[in-house]
Amino acid sequence: MGSLRNREKIHNPVLVREVLDFFAPLKNARIIDATVGTGGHTLALIKEGAEVLGIEADGQMLEVAARRLEDACPTPNQNGWGSFKLVKGNFRNIDIIATEIRYSDVDGVLFDLGVSNIQLTSPNRGFSFSNPQAELDMRIDPGSQGVRASDLLNGLRTDQLVSLFELTLKSGPAKWLAKGVIKSREQKPIKIVEDFLEVCKDLRTRSKLNKATLPFLALRMAVNSELANLKEALPEAFSLLKKGGRLSVITFHSGEKKIVLDFFHEKKREEKGKILTDGGISPTSKEVDENPRARSAELWVLVKS
Numbered sequence: 001m002g003s004l005r006n007r008e009k010i011h012n013p014v015l016v017r018e019v020l021d022f023f024a025p026l027k028n029a030r031i032i033d034a035t036v037g038t039g040g041h042t043l044a045l046i047k048e049g050a051e052v053l054g055i056e057a058d059g060q061m062l063e064v065a066a067r068r069l070e071d072a073c074p075t076p077n078q079n080g081w082g083s084f085k086l087v088k089g090n091f092r093n094i095d096i097i098a099t100e101i102r103y104s105d106v107d108g109v110l111f112d113l114g115v116s117n118i119q120l121t122s123p124n125r126g127f128s129f130s131n132p133q134a135e136l137d138m139r140i141d142p143g144s145q146g147v148r149a150s151d152l153l154n155g156l157r158t159d160q161l162v163s164l165f166e167l168t169l170k171s172g173p174a175k176w177l178a179k180g181v182i183k184s185r186e187q188k189p190i191k192i193v194e195d196f197l198e199v200c201k202d203l204r205t206r207s208k209l210n211k212a213t214l215p216f217l218a219l220r221m222a223v224n225s226e227l228a229n230l231k232e233a234l235p236e237a238f239s240l241l242k243k244g245g246r247l248s249v250i251t252f253h254s255g256e257k258k259i260v261l262d263f264f265h266e267k268k269r270e271e272k273g274k275i276l277t278d279g280g281i282s283p284t285s286k287e288v289d290e291n292p293r294a295r296s297a298e299l300w301v302l303v304k305s
């Protein structure tokens with residue numbers, strides 16, 4: 001049997017060197033990776049000697065991470081490596097998850113937001129418009145989430161659809177798209193990716209991205225309550241840090257960035273934290289060339305006073 005790397009696709013983690021540098025020194029440091037994905041950041045942290053609690057809401061991703069990390073680190077705390085423990089859960093419950101296993105007073109918490117390219121390219125999960133025949137699902141954790149993307153498109157009122165699309169679009173295009181969805185579902189329910197692509201195809205936007213990119217992102221954010229989860233998780237994560245501990249967040253769009261910066265500035269005003277990354281840390285052009293998904297990534301770090 002080949003190693004896991006040969007058998008399974010793995011997400012390319014972003015800004016790894018920068019994340020490690022902000023958490024240093026990592027020998028015996030207690031770190032929570034709140035978005036384990038396929039375990040890239042966790043593996044890098046363990047290699048530097050950290051003890052990592054990894055949290056992940058998507059059971060499929062967690063299985064990939066578990067196999068990968070067990071392959072790489074079968075015996076904890078050997079050869080200078082650290083250890084890991086993985087928990088399936090939503091990071092909006094980070095305090096309950098960590099406290100239950102007595103994992104508080106930590107040196108660092110990492111959030112690498114959004115979804116991985118493994119989820120995005122998965123042929124049957126409906127995250128991306130590159131699989132037109134997939135059901136329009138988009139749930140990160142289908143076991144605990146009842147509402148699919150298609151349910152939102154078929155069930156929300158016009159004003160609710162407008163608010164949903166305004167997560168990523170300006171008011172005009174959001175209204176236009178909401179009307180398009182209503183018109184389309186009057187003909188037949190919206191079920192698969194192609195049905196929604198058809199609605200998006202004449203969307204007028206100044207963005208250079210594919211016309212469907214921002215509507216699909218808004219839908220994914222709504223299905224998974226992404227902004228609400230982040231808002232809830234940041235104060236909880238901060239409360240788990242010891243004095244001098246670092247909260248690191250990798251954002252990919254302005255909605256995430258606003259929530260992170262509002263929280264960081266609140267802690268700064270209260271003199272409870274210091275921001276270490278004024279303008280955010282972006283990947284080098286070399287990293288973006290090697291991994292185009294990294295292009296919109298920004299790392300933000302707050303240290304607890």
Ligand SMILES: C[S@@+](CC[C@H](N)C(=O)[O-])C[C@H]1O[C@@H](n2cnc3c(N)ncnc32)[C@H](O)[C@@H]1O
Nearest residue numbers: 013035037038039040041057058090091112116
């Ligand atoms: C960008 S990927 C992380 C990739 C990871 N750093 C790696 O190196 O493979 C984001 C991950 O966070 C997970 N996720 C998103 N929202 C979550 C939440 N509220 N709670 C826990 N995990 C979540 C997604 O399922 C996805 O696997």
